[in-house]
Amino acid sequence: QKEVEQNSGPLSVPEGAIASLNCTYSDRGSQSFFWYRQYSGKSPELIMFIYSNGDKEDGRFTAQLNKASQYVSLLIRDSQPSDSATYLCAVRGSGYSTLTFGKGTMLLVSP
Amino acid sequence: DADVTQTPRNRITKTGKRIMLECSQTKGHDRMYWYRQDPGLGLRLIYYSFDVKDINKGEISDGYSVSRQAQAKFSLSLESAIPNQTALYFCATSEEETQYFGPGTRLLVL
Numbered sequence: 001q002k003e004v005e006q007n008s009g010p011l012s013v014p015e016g017a018i019a020s021l022n023c024t025y026s027d028r029g030s031q032s033f034f035w036y037r038q039y040s041g042k043s044p045e046l047i048m049f050i051y052s053n054g055d056k057e058d059g060r061f062t063a064q065l066n067k068a069s070q071y072v073s074l075l076i077r078d079s080q081p082s083d084s085a086t087y088l089c090a091v092r093g094s095g096y097s098t099l100t101f102g103k104g105t106m107l108l109v110s111p
Numbered sequence: 112d113a114d115v116t117q118t119p120r121n122r123i124t125k126t127g128k129r130i131m132l133e134c135s136q137t138k139g140h141d142r143m144y145w146y147r148q149d150p151g152l153g154l155r156l157i158y159y160s161f162d163v164k165d166i167n168k169g170e171i172s173d174g175y176s177v178s179r180q181a182q183a184k185f186s187l188s189l190e191s192a193i194p195n196q197t198a199l200y201f202c203a204t205s206e207e208e209t210q211y212f213g214p215g216t217r218l219l220v221l
Contacts, residue, residue, distance in 0.1 A: 034208070043201055043212035045212070049208060098159055098169065103152060104153055
């Protein structure tokens with residue numbers, strides 16, 4: 001069974017700090033990796049995706065992928081209180097057309 | 112107007128009742144999905160459809176059925192609702208890898 005694991009948190013960081021969110025997955029053949037943000041009571045929205053080993057940057061967000069370790073992370077630089085939300089990691093496994101979501105990590109950014 | 116809409120947004124029903132949740136999209140995507148979200152359990156896939164003639168079971172399809180009436184419409188039915196189907200339900204569409212979620216339907220089964 002495909003599994004995507006995240007620490008439920010909450011992860012608390014002060015405003016301006018770097019928040020680091022982590023995710024591990026069980027399917028070694030997984031192809032695509034996604035980070036979604038979900039505000040309380042709202043629907044998930046895509047932040048970014050990554051396919052290849054290494055880093056991918058988009059503004060204050062950086063996704064990091066290490067397929068050998070089956071590990072993907074999201075770094076948020078200069079964290080803002082508006083970044084306070086639950087962050088969902090999602091993985092598309094080998095041979096699958098759908099995503100498996102982790103349970104999410106709650107991030108709290110204090111002013 | 113929202114690209115992915117869900118009706119109703121909130122629903123309270125009783126055990127044993129049949130209920131239908133509806134999803135419509137104006138994004139022109141072929142792929143549509145139904146998920147449920149429970150506290151502590153994350154998003155779980157119920158059913159998905161890659162075109163009008165294609166319906167597939169997801170991780171937790173028992174107790175649910177779906178209908179793809181058109182490219183733009185994908186409905187989820189609970190034939191006989193039970194309390195453990197109380198959850199937040201999301202419809203989503205996708206183009207290639209990116210999924211776009213509707214606003215959700217909050218369902219309470221008493």
